[in-house]
């Protein structure tokens with residue numbers, strides 16, 4: 001459904017050149033739900049805008065739903081839906097009128113556009129709000145209206161740029177319910193961007209991690225976590241001397257790069273923490289270390305980002321927000 005090779009986009013800002021996307025390769029198969037994850041300014045929106053033909057690439061190629069984004073932008077736009085970060089609904093129209101107008105833009109007759117509007121209001125649970133203006137809707141309802149607008153032309157592929165940013169947890173769950181339903185019932189291919197690690201982790205079939213305009217990891221979240229981050233084993237000891245010995249034992253077993261000491265805790269990165277515990281306990285006992293607690297944890301996508309970049313995605317996000 002999407003094949004991009006060497007996609008690059010530079011912006012000139014006064015005398016500086018911003019390299020927003022640098023040689024990005026991406027393949028998305030039909031019917032997949034893939035998430036693009038990355039910190040502020042990583043190049044997620046720029047990538048989506050190139051793939052939707054809204055922004056010409058500086059170099060590289062992309063075919064989307066069988067059409068080249070540069071040679072056939074009209075073909076791309078006829079086959080896709082795009083929900084940008086800012087709402088596409090104008091405040092002067094009521095919800096149903098907005099959908100009818102969009103349908104007319106795609107060449108539907110007034111009657112066809114009316115039928116499609118009613119289908120979409122039903123699909124996104126917006127029927128009761130059909131005659132309200134978008135300005136009167138809650139954040140989650142408005143986002144659902146945006147998605148309805150993105151679906152007017154029955155696209156095989158839907159792009160969603162941060163569909164849940166800024167929503168409360170209940171509204172986020174509602175939006176997700178509809179996204180998952182679209183994929184399950186209509187087989188819609190969905191490529192979305194998100195800042196929320198948990199969403200990418202739990203909902204997407206595949207996660208593409210972008211940093212500084214490049215893909216730095218690509219796979220199922222389970223695969224990324226086991227290949228790149230590993231489990232965490234935390235050994236708590238009785239005092240500082242025991243912690244130092246425990247750190248030395250752990251460094252011998254796992255390698256010095258995999259061990260970090262934090263007060264009386266020693267944290268170790270291991271491929272499978274559950275299986276590693278008995279061996280660690282034996283070796284610590286032999287070294288005379290008094291262990292007061294042992295904890296194991298599966299890695300998160302933030303651990304994956306940390307392993308790849310040396311930075312936490314959450315910290316990059318707050319730094320981006322503060323900038």
Ligand SMILES: Nc1ncnc2c1ncn2[C@@H]1O[C@H](COP(=O)(O)OP(=O)(O)OP(=O)(O)O)[C@@H](O)[C@H]1O
Nearest residue numbers: 011013018020038039040041042043044045046047
């Ligand atoms: N029109 C533009 N002119 C100049 N620079 C731009 C333009 N659009 C994006 N950029 C820059 O390109 C880089 C990537 O921006 P982009 O919006 O694609 O990132 P993002 O990953 O979507 O970030 P966010 O999560 O904050 O939306 C940033 O440094 C941004 O400032």
